[in-house]
Amino acid sequence: MSGLTLSSKTRFLVLLGAAAFTLAACATPAEQAVTEETPETEQTAEAVSEVAAPAYLASAGEIKYCATLDNPPRGSLDEGSRPVGFEVELGKEMAALMDLRVEWVQLKFDGIIAALQANQCDVIVQELFIREARLEIIDMIPFSNTGQRLVAVPGAEIAGDTLADLGGVTVAVPNGTSIAGLIEEANAALAAVGGELINVQVLPTTTDTFAALDAGTVDVVGTTTTAAAYYVGLNPDNFEFLGAAFGLIETGFGINKDNPELTAAIKEAFNILVENGTYDRLIAEFKMEGSEL
DSSP states (O other), X not given: OOOOOHHHHHHHHHHHHHHHHXXXXXXXXXXXXXXXXXXXXXXXXXXXTSSOXXXXXXXXXXXEEEEOOEETTTEEEOTTSOEESHHHHHHHHHHHHTTOEEEEXXXXXXXXXXXXXXXXXXXXXXXXXXXXXXXXXXXXXXXXXXXXXXXXXXXXXXXXXXXXXXXXXXXEEETTOHHHHHHHHHXXXXXXXXXXXXXXXXXXXHHHHHHHHHHTSOSEEEEXXXXXXXXXXXXXXXXXXXXXXXXXXEEEEEEETTOHHHHHHHHHHHHHHHHTTHHHHHHHHTTOTTSOO
């Protein structure tokens, strides 16, 4: 189904190996801090100190961000253990507007809000869903959407680009993901009208689903917008988005409720980056189309 040559498949497997190396490098069980100088790029140099940082941050000259750094293309560590990704660059750009250096505090996801509340960091810069239960304990500023997206190979003969159009199509999904439930709902709707059902292959990991798509054993991959952006960006000649993102939920920066001055500063800095085009530039750079606000 994919029409790939042996050499292109080999290159893809090499890329997958590099991706797996990066993810393995991120899986550190203990807290890890990485301090970076904020580069004065053409975009940030003119805007230094454009946003007033709270006095305690201005005095320290540094802001601490909590993140998992294991979620490419949003945020991860490269082979040199340097933070890279959309959220990393967004965080650095906001810090530059306040004339601050950045320290990344790497944590497991299930401890990230507790770390913020314990003042181990100043802001959570992470794909953190905005939910009512979280808004009761921390402030959150929306900065992106996340949800589900379909991916196919270029030129695939598929009737449509939504789940309702995929009757008879083989779709691979990672185990334990939300899209598996959405496909069950779509199949129930198809069955109700006597339609052909979606053939679902539940595979252990996202990497496995894209390897199956590359090998031509499935027609479509269903995964998160973040994972879809990462793998399409990794191999744009062989993978492409099928339709728009769906099932969206906003994600946001997290800040302690007793720090309204910082909440206001982060909100102002983010709005400036939206207005001056930096946000759209980063969305495009990291192939995050479909996840923008």
